Amino acid sequence: MNAPSIPAPDLHLSDYYRALAAKDARFDGVFFAGITTTGIYCRSICRVKTPRASSCVFFHSQAAAEAAGFRPCLRCRPELAPYDLQQNLAHAIWQKIAAGAMNEQGLESLAQTVGLSSRQLRRVVLQEFGVSPIELAQTQRLLFAKKLLQETNLSMTELAFAAGFGSVRRFNALFEARYKMTPASIRRSHSQPESGIYLRLAYRPPYAWDALLNYLCGRAMAGLEYVDSEEASYRRTIQLDGKNGWISIHHIADKQQLGLQIAPSLSSVLMPLLAKIRQQFDVEANPVLIASHLQHDPILAQQMQRTPGLRVPGSFAPFELAIRAILGQQVSVAGATTVAGRLVRSFGEPMQTPWPQLSHHFPTPVRLATLSIEDIAAIGIPKSRAATIQSFAAFSAGGGLDINPGISMEQLIQRLVALPGIGDWTAHYIAMRALRFPNAFPAGDLGLQKAVTPPDQTRCSAKALELRSQTWSPWRSYAALLLWESLA
Known part of the structure; x- marks a missing residue:
């Protein structure tokens, strides 16, 4: 618990490279490494052989890496990375875009929602991420579609609409133009039962899953939500954008991920649904950064030793x-x-x-x-x-x-x-x-x-x-x- 805080914007290039060489999960989602010799960008935890430092270019977001012409790694899968949550307006806007805010409404509507003019919104996003709001939204749609391609058996039509594309043709064209491959070429076959859609969310370790589950269990509202103690899972009913269904969430400790089972009836609202699950289970927290600040209080330090990675349980609504x-x-x-x-x-x-x-x-x-x-x-x-x-x-x-x-x-x-x-x-x-x-x-x-x-x-x-x-x-x-x- 004595690890230093990790303010990504203040890191030097040598710090990025050391974190990449160490496969350090604490930096997962904080930065992405573009490899100039392959044209691919990776997470800090990618298990491929570490390239030379001279071949690496570092970015603070997937959108910036893709805007520079890099394609996502098929092995470490940048779409799985936890978000680098920061408390500023730009990241609040980005969260809305990542939840699909620009799928149904345009830039003007999003700007009105966040209380800015469209010109101000463009400037804020460009200064923080180096890309326009439209480019940011396109990257999120493509990465989400890539996630669905590799984790589900949804049809191409279901998949394209779930990722926010207006048509399968538009999805195919943009995917091939950006990634230089067809969607079908990276499709994985899954033997999933028809009882649900299965997806995963990564987090930065440690994660005090048992403590979070116990907290939710004591406050679960009968009929709406339920904690299964034997299976160590959380379940609840879902009503979102006119769709009804349910979810079940469990911990995949060895992969540092949460496993999600989602009702098939919710396939069209997967993007906003996952954003809400991220919030409820505090997936984006950086426990090392938080612990480095709170450990100076002896009472808090003692409890952090007992429950490292304690999250603040959120709410679905x-x-x-x-x-x-x-x-x-x-x-x-x-x-x-x-x-x-x-x-x-x-x-x-x-x-x-x-x-x-x-x-x-x-x-x-x-x-x-x-x-x-x-x-x-x-x-x-x-x-x-x-x-x-x-x-x-x-x-x-x-x-x-x-x-x-x-x-x-x-x-x-x-x-x-x-x-x-x-x-x-x-x-x-x-x-x-x-x-x-x-x-x-x-x-x-x-x-x-x-x-x-x-x-x-x-x-x-x-x-x-x-x-x-x-x-x-x-x-x-x-x-x-x-x-x-x-x-x-």
Whole structure:
């Protein structure tokens, strides 16, 4: 846990080459190496013989490597690399593009979504990645299509549309022009059963899968999600862009990947679906970078030794997590989980899945907003909390959770606490888990206060904990998870 932090933009060329020669997984997705003698670009972990330093050119993104004329390696598969998440506007835009934001809407619509003019958006992306937004989107589509070619048996038509292409002809033409090969030439045959589509997501090790699974298990909403302890997998129902289905996720430790089983009915929304799974399971975290900062606190350092690679569990849908947080106000985790399951079964849409534990979708914001306070309270909660759920559902139905990438965490917290029944704890919990702000920290949480208080001393106050947490910035959310885990 004493490894130094890895700020990629500050690395020298010799640092890149040493990481490439060492096959260092900590740099996976942080940079890509273009090999001038072959015209191919690779991940830092590629197992082929390391080329000479004079033959290597380094890039911060796949798009930049492809814009320079390099093709993706068929062995290390750059499309599998975890993203190099950075907290800036350019990477927030890139995340939207990687999730398929430009598949259905054009550049103007994307610019409007992120609160920029199309000219400003082009400038931001070009400065950060060295390519235009359209080139960035094309690279993501091609790499996603390549992933589907090598991991699934989807037909070419299904595959092309799932990757965001308007036609198979357009997909074939661009693939051949960019990669100098046909899609069929890299197709792999898979003996997958008809029970689902199987895909993989890579992460940077270590990954505390068991700890994350235990955290989700204690908060799983009956009917909507389920943790299978025997198979160490997480399952849930899915409702996305008008499509209904389910997913099952397990850990492939020896390959440093998550394995996904996805309902065939979700084939047309695979791109945004995988983006949501990445967020829920915090796949893009750089645990070495985070640990190098937090290890200076003795309590956090001790817990990191017990659970190296601890992630901040996200949520598949921010609205679900926000309602779950409201239900958790001033009650135990077990009590909140129980009433959350009642809410799902009472007001969610029923559906069939391969598992009896999964039977409903989460109720939509419109559904909860139109219910009476009495109806919501009937699940076993006070009317005041039912009123908060009703008003928050109306807020969400009106686009309140559609967060502009440029918004600061402080602005978001102010927006949330202005809502009736939403206090500082709830706002920070939503920011941390639902909206993925890595520096959110609910200092008013009694468990966090207890975790930092030495035995036989008066419990640390929220004000004192908030002050102490400033030294953990910008990774306070990870510090919170470590402290909660220490109580277990």
